[in-house]
Amino acid sequence: MDILFVNANSSEVSYQKLASSFSAIETPIWAGMLAKHAQIRGYSTSILDCEAERLDVEQSAKLCIDSRARIICFVVYGQNPNDGTPRMEGSIATSKLIKQMGTEQKILFVGPHVAALPRQTLAIEDSIDFICQNEGVYTISNLLQLTNLNDEKQLSKIKGLGFRTKEFDKHKISDFSETNIFQNKYGIILNEPEQIVPRSLLEKDLPGIAWELLPSPNKYRTSFWHSWSNNTETSPFASIYTSLGCPHKCSFCMINIINRNNNSPDIASSDSNIFRYWQPSFMITQLDRLAEMGVTNVKIADELFVLNPNHFLELCKLIKQRGHKFNFWAYSRVDTCKPQYLEALKDAGVNWLALGIENPNQSLRREFVKGGFEEVRVVDLIKDIRNAGINIIGNYIFGLPPDTHESMQETLNFALNNLTEAFNIYPAQALPGSPLYLHAIKNQYKLPDRYAGYSMLSYYTQNIPNSNLTAAEIIKARDNAWKVYHQNSEYLQLLENKFGIKARQSVESMLKIELKRKILGD
Numbered sequence: 001m002d003i004l005f006v007n008a009n010s011s012e013v014s015y016q017k018l019a020s021s022f023s024a025i026e027t028p029i030w031a032g033m034l035a036k037h038a039q040i041r042g043y044s045t046s047i048l049d050c051e052a053e054r055l056d057v058e059q060s061a062k063l064c065i066d067s068r069a070r071i072i073c074f075v076v077y078g079q080n081p082n083d084g085t086p087r088m089e090g091s092i093a094t095s096k097l098i099k100q101m102g103t104e105q106k107i108l109f110v111g112p113h114v115a116a117l118p119r120q121t122l123a124i125e126d127s128i129d130f131i132c133q134n135e136g137v138y139t140i141s142n143l144l145q146l147t148n149l150n151d152e153k154q155l156s157k158i159k160g161l162g163f164r165t166k167e168f169d170k171h172k173i174s175d176f177s178e179t180n181i182f183q184n185k186y187g188i189i190l191n192e193p194e195q196i197v198p199r200s201l202l203e204k205d206l207p208g209i210a211w212e213l214l215p216s217p218n219k220y221r222t223s224f225w226h227s228w229s230n231n232t233e234t235s236p237f238a239s240i241y242t243s244l245g246c247p248h249k250c251s252f253c254m255i256n257i258i259n260r261n262n263n264s265p266d267i268a269s270s271d272s273n274i275f276r277y278w279q280p281s282f283m284i285t286q287l288d289r290l291a292e293m294g295v296t297n298v299k300i301a302d303e304l305f306v307l308n309p310n311h312f313l314e315l316c317k318l319i320k321q322r323g324h325k326f327n328f329w330a331y332s333r334v335d336t337c338k339p340q341y342l343e344a345l346k347d348a349g350v351n352w353l354a355l356g357i358e359n360p361n362q363s364l365r366r367e368f369v370k371g372g373f374e375e376v377r378v379v380d381l382i383k384d385i386r387n388a389g390i391n392i393i394g395n396y397i398f399g400l401p402p403d404t405h406e407s408m409q410e411t412l413n414f415a416l417n418n419l420t421e422a423f424n425i426y427p428a429q430a431l432p433g434s435p436l437y438l439h440a441i442k443n444q445y446k447l448p449d450r451y452a453g454y455s456m457l458s459y460y461t462q463n464i465p466n467s468n469l470t471a472a473e474i475i476k477a478r479d480n481a482w483k484v485y486h487q488n489s490e491y492l493q494l495l496e497n498k499f500g501i502k503a504r505q506s507v508e509s510m511l512k513i514e515l516k517r518k519i520l521g522d
Helices: 011-020 029-040 057-066 085-100 112-116 118-124 137-143 178-184 199-205 226-230 255-259 280-292 309-322 339-347 362-368 378-387 405-417 435-442 471-487 489-499 501-511
Strands: 003-007 045-049 071-075 106-110 130-132 161-164 188-190 237-240 243-245 275-277 297-300 327-333 350-358 391-398 422-427
Touching (some): 003 029, 029 071, 029 137, 085 106, 106 112, 112 118, 112 130, 112 255, 118 130, 118 161, 130 137, 226 350, 226 501, 243 255, 280 309, 339 350, 405 422, 471 489, 489 501
Parallel strands (some): 237 297, 350 391, 391 422
Antiparallel strands (some): 130 161, 161 188, 243 275
């Protein structure tokens, strides 16, 4: 085999006991798309989804070696901004064990963490041979052309590739920051950046997902709340992209770092805010395939599905014409979700919108969201969406630079006074690749000492402080707000009235799981 794409299992360290029943098990979309690209370029490939197959590190490493693939490519993505770096936990544990077993196979990593910190990753992680600087599509297929993967002269010609030379000596490095390694080299090479797939070539070079290489959709499960609009059935389930990237520059988000085409050390996601989408006429064929597979629960994993009406409204029209009965959930910002779109979204089966409210205070929101939506009346929008028959998961953030104890309480009060069918609240984290990460480095904030520390639900969560609050105060307030909302009797009654007793019972069962926090002394 030329290349094996691997989705490692990091669920338990990222989600603690929530991993057993409540966290989603999502389609590894990028692994599926990269495998499809390798196929159309004529390379033999397969996918090992360790999470869907419930494989531990030892089982995963053995199967990687048994594949006899020339390149083992760990595709380290999550389908939300908080999930990319934490997935490095399982990937690194597996790659280390592969190397310990003595194989000559080369190990390649692609994903947002290595795109954000390519030099640091190569310097720290001995088990990684190569990294891709961005989404890696053309870098991977060009790397596969080489007959000798040890030839540094040939490797240096592959755009977008990063690797260590024979001169590399880890012991010479006292400061593993991107800037220090950039200035001193240390035998770490980042080639000239490769382009990302342009919008005009998406259907040609990224023509969907290699579904035949993935486990059955019955092995995947959606988020428990998404299932409430589908008789609480969490499987079968699939995730897809209909677009890539985002035109906005929010300080807390790293999603656009995989679009980077500049390998300078101080680049953040806001420097590559590129939005691309597949034509609706192409995407409907992908949804036809899911319908044939018997999938009804579908997550549209686009960072912003409700953005370009020429894209999503046309796709909604085609879905309705086909008569598909999907249970979709998708993302929207409060400023992109217009009342005139809601009927078409509902008719297509969009039963849930994940609404990025972040902070209801207009002046605070203006501080951390570029191209802001400060004039939107969020209360009216929530009513409009509900009147259209669409459910909402409201997403909020605690601890961004202007936040105080009082403003966090105001955010919680707003959520309680404007109940949505599902609710989530994030602590502000300096995710690698985000502008907030560069802000944290500049201000010498304490950052996580392991990858799982970037997961908001991990025992090791290490969020950042601001000028008003300590990191511990923020995470404590976040966890308390989450409990207060889900224990609220009006909220529980809303669930029971709308979705039935099973929905209420699922929340009550989840409340029995206590998250442990190292930062709080647990």
